Amino acid sequence: MxxxxxxxxxxxxxxxxxxxxxxxxxxxxPWTIGESESRKIVRRALDLGINFFDTADVYxxxxxxxxxGKALRNFGQRDQLVIATKVNGPMGxxxxxxxxxxxxxxxxxxxxxxxxxxxxxxxxxxxxWDYETPVEETIEALNDLVRWGKVRxxxxxxxxxxxxxxxxxxxxxxxxxxxxxxxxxxxxxYREEEREMLPLCRHSGVGILPWSxxxxxxxxxxxxxxxxxSVRGRTDEYSRRLYxxxxxxxxxxxxxxxxxxxxxxxxxxxxGWLRSRPGVTxxxxxxxxxxxxxxxxxxxxxxxxDEEVRFLEELYQPHPVLGHDGxxxx
Numbered sequence: 297m298x299x300x301x302x303x304x305x306x307x308x309x310x311x312x313x314x315x316x317x318x319x320x321x322x323x324x325x326p327w328t329i330g331e332s333e334s335r336k337i338v339r340r341a342l343d344l345g346i347n348f349f350d351t352a353d354v355y356x357x358x359x360x361x362x363x364x365g366k367a368l369r370n371f372g373q374r375d376q377l378v379i380a381t382k383v384n385g386p387m388g389x390x391x392x393x394x395x396x397x398x399x400x401x402x403x404x405x406x407x408x409x410x411x412x413x414x415x416x417x418x419x420x421x422x423x424x425w426d427y428e429t430p431v432e433e434t435i436e437a438l439n440d441l442v443r444w445g446k447v448r449x450x451x452x453x454x455x456x457x458x459x460x461x462x463x464x465x466x467x468x469x470x471x472x473x474x475x476x477x478x479x480x481x482x483x484x485x486y487r488e489e490e491r492e493m494l495p496l497c498r499h500s501g502v503g504i505l506p507w508s509x510x511x512x513x514x515x516x517x518x519x520x521x522x523x524x525x526s527v528r529g530r531t532d533e534y535s536r537r538l539y540x541x542x543x544x545x546x547x548x549x550x551x552x553x554x555x556x557x558x559x560x561x562x563x564x565x566x567x568g569w570l571r572s573r574p575g576v577t578x579x580x581x582x583x584x585x586x587x588x589x590x591x592x593x594x595x596x597x598x599x600x601x602d603e604e605v606r607f608l609e610e611l612y613q614p615h616p617v618l619g620h621d622g623x624x625x626x
Contacts, residue, residue: 297345298596302577303476304501305449307418309378311571312592313348313505314341315580319363320356328356329584331363337583338367344593348378350479350505350580351412352423353404354385358411365412380419381408382453384426396426396434405446421451421479424620425459432466439472451477451505454619457492464500475502479580481619482506482573484515484551484566484608485544488615498575506570508619509579514539515566517552543613550608560598563588567595569608 298311318327319334338349349368351360361381368377383404386394394400408417420441426434441447452460452475460478467474478497482489483506497504510516548562555562570579583589600608 297593299347300577301503302419302449303497303503305476305503307378307449307476309348309578310346311578311596312346312567313350313380313578313580314338314346314589315507315582316349316351316360316364317355318582318584319351320359324356324359327584331366333584334363335367335370336586337589338364339371340586340589341583342371344589346589346593347376348380348578350380352382352385353387353408353411354382354423358387358407361408361411365414369413374414378418379412379414380421380451381412381417382421382423383408384423396422396429398433398437401434401437401441405441409446416445417447419449419451419477420447421453421477423453425455431463432470435463435467435470435472439467442473449473449477450475451479453479453507454481456617456620457496460493461496464502477503477505477577479505479507481508481538482570482576483509483511484569484612485511485539485541485547486615486618487612488617494573494575503577504575505577506579508538509570509581510563510566511539511544511548514544514548515551515562517555517562538618541613541615543611546611547608550611554604554607558598560594561591563591564595564598565600565608567592568598568600569605571595572600572605
């Protein structure tokens with residue numbers, strides 16, 4: 297395993313982050329896995345040197361945080377781990393049970409701390425933009441969490457570059473804790489972030505943590521064209537909205553072709569390409585089987601040459617903005 301600094305912070309994270317959206321209960325989504333299977337994946341990730349784990353309060357309505365917290369407490373050493381979670385999504389039926397208001401942030405962080413069984417969260421991320429709350433209110437509340445020791449670093453997730461730029465500027469102007477990471481939608485079949493968000497992050501010293509690095513399985517060689525579509529591929533409506541562009545399967549075919557030529561798994565090619573992009577710190581990959589973790593870690597040994605990169609990229613076609621409205625879609 298290799299490690300690197302998260303943005304301009306001093307925090308050292310593994311070059312891969314294990315995302316745990318798939319941990320929880322099938323009552324939430326049919327493709328989620330239970331505690332027993334999830335614990336095996338966490339333990340294998342730790343054995344392979346991964347120290348960076350990502351979840352969110354909305355994943356299985358808090359169950360993902362509970363499973364991850366218990367597994368890390370049993371198998372890991374807290375001061376050697378980097379635990380990331382998120383706030384914004386609905387955690388109840390009340391009008392203040394969602395969003396980025398001061399009230400919801402303060403309530404939500406206490407809930408996450410309890411479910412994760414920890415005294416602090418290493419990276420607390422705003423889970424999309426909140427158009428109903430003044431951004432100053434959100435950033436001041438987050439800054440207070442850092443001052444109080446409940447949170448150590450702040451991050452953000454998919455939004456427009458102008459929105460993130462505004463948030464960075466306000467934090468700097470007010471002397472508040474700044475965002476050190478951006479978890480955004482970025483992979484070989486969705487590269488719109490290269491236009492504005494990625495240059496902004498590199499210029500501002502913000503670490504990039506791409507979500508859906510394997511396009512929810514499309515870039516793993518398991519998809520409708522191969523006749524081996526996963527449970528998630530068959531049942532996740534949001535995935536179908538993200539990856540319905542006519543050219544997406546053509547790009548995925550290039551990944552499969554190069555994987556065959558190199559004698560590796562398609563996931564290794566897709567992750568290898570992503571990690572080579574300027575500014576990317578750690579792709580956030582999901583896993584429902586042990587071999588998903590092992591293949592991801594094996595990608596760290598893969599280096600693509602310029603010709604292979606061109607082969608993977610040349611069929612890409614522009615997309616509409618996708619992924620900013622994820623919380624509204626679940």
